[in-house]
Amino acid sequence: MRVSLFITCINDSLYPHTGQAVVRVLERLGHEVVFPEGQSCCGQMHHNSGYAPEAVAMVRQFVEIFREAEVVVVPSTSCTAMIRTQYPHLARHVAKDAALLEAVEALVPRVWEFSEFLTRKLGLTDVGAYYPHRVTYHSSCNSLRSLGLGDGPLTLLRHVRGLDLVELPNNTECCGFGGTFAVKNAETSTAMLTDKMRHILSTNAEICTAGDNSCLMHIGGGLSRQRTGVRTVHLAQILASTAEAPLA
């Protein structure tokens, strides 16, 4: 399959290793990966902060760039949710543009979150990964509620050789990131993060993973500040790790 990668702005600028891991996994599975030029951001930050017209500009950019794609893979649950649930809303209620809505509705069924692409589109549970670490999985709000990924990502993790998977208590609760919420309501966000970290630490895992680097930036930022010694690693990077070329 010819997979168009939508890297997302956070992965592009802050987490290039996640993008590299996605490329590695998909190519290992025999797919061709292309990275269309001119892509930037899904518009989630603008949209969620109330800057709807600016978000519409991002919808137009995304549709323009990926219109012809066979499939689009996105290594972020929240960006995928933005595209799937909010693009139609923005086209209908903010842009009020029937042509844009039509283009969005034609494109959205071909847009997949990375783990969802593996489990649901390709029907895989084992991607041949090896990662000898004790890991707990944070199922982001968007993975659970907007995308309904259920335990698809967990199934992938269960099939990683050497990986010791520990269940995260109270897993369905938000980590407190919420985009600009983490800054605007920093204290409430911190209270949520503290409880999330308490649960992570209770698992004695060395790694907390998720399908979204924005949650992980938040959780990882807290774990780092508290010198917990627990790291965060995107799911794609775990799946990219193999016995031949293990990820550090």
Place this chain on the structure above:
Amino acid sequence: MSNATFTSRAAKSLRNSQLRRNINKATTTIRGKTARVTAELPDWEALRLAGREIKRSTLAELDKHLIALEESVTRAGGTVHWARDAAEAREIVVRLTKAHNTDQVIKIKSMTTDEIELNPALEGAGIRPYETDLADMIVQMGREKPSHLLVPAIHKNRVEIRDLFRDQMGSHGEGLSDRPTDLTKAARAYLRDKFLETRVAISGANFAVAETGSVVVVESEGNGRMCLTLPDVLISIMGIEKVLPRWQDLEVFLQLLPRAATGERMNPYTSIWTGTVPGDGPREFHLVLLDNGRSKILADEVSRETLHCIRCSRCLNVCPVYERAGGHAYDSMYQGPIGAIVTPQLKGLEEAGSLPYASSLCGACHEVCPVKINIPQILVHLRGKVVESKRETALGKLSGENMAMQVASRLFNNQQALEWSLWAGRLGQKLLTRDGVMPWLPPPLSGWTLSRDFPALPEQSFRDWWKQRENGK
């Protein structure tokens, strides 16, 4: 109007260990109960859809159903009053009460009367209102605001309640202990006196049925039943969105409400009355239909489903923000996620503009709402209105946030500028970076570094890596 915002009020509550403990305990328990009793119904999902659809179609022809309700209530011997806003509603209730030469009224759980600030208006007219729902009574005695839709005194512990009772219940409060049974016994004796000596009662309404003119109140204590049946005069105030077209519609909502609200299969007391009946119950019945901004909400195609709300409070009980910030942070009788969308629409964004931001948009509220209100979508919609109104002023346009958003927007639409800004960022971050992270950032990003390190930009972006790889092929 004070300068306090959700953020500043929450900051205070977050340090209140009693509040944190009470809310965590209560919401954890109730989450478990509601999850159990909703999961046991094979048609729970169908009920939710039915509830949503009844509300949607009723609101689409609200005028018709309200007129039908007025006709049925009048036919059954009641009187209907229309109130455009809080002031009109207050005026109607005060006038009706005064007409009966009484200096006190009893009240049963009505968020609508809190919304229109009825109690101060009654007091101003020399009429003393007594709340008779136990928790509402506690909140009233403490001269506070409710902190939970359904458990208004959730923030109080029993010692605090004992002190209030000792102070304000006269002989019933003397020498009272803080044992829950003693507290409820005292409240019971105190309230019985009020029920028997008061001639005018004021209630809210959960539903009103247009075809029969019946009004419904559901409750747990039975104090509502006393209020609704003992006095000579009953005045009920309801928001116009509470009307249901058919008697049969109750079948759906009387299943949805208790299961979503308290996790009970059926609430202990369901009172339904239709006008007046000679020799039984109040001799005079008034129904006040309150708009107070609701028709404005109805006119907004994105946020109109706010009016679906049946005030079950399930969204509060699953909300991680509410659980930590507490109800008083919302500064309204409507708290939690539903409060964050109702209050700004009723009070206006100028007064309650911080509330749409009181959410991480985690979606837990939408997931459990018995009438499927997409609260996160409406929160984002209201944020859009806040931004829109701010951008109408020069100062708002020049605000740090707007400028930052504009710059980000430009960068995302200009590849070269984006790459240049990443380069500049890498250079600029050198001063702030320690061991690969930035432990401190200047305002407004200092909110982030309050508790989190920020990752430093790596030397190579993904797109640079990709380019390099393509060139090497």
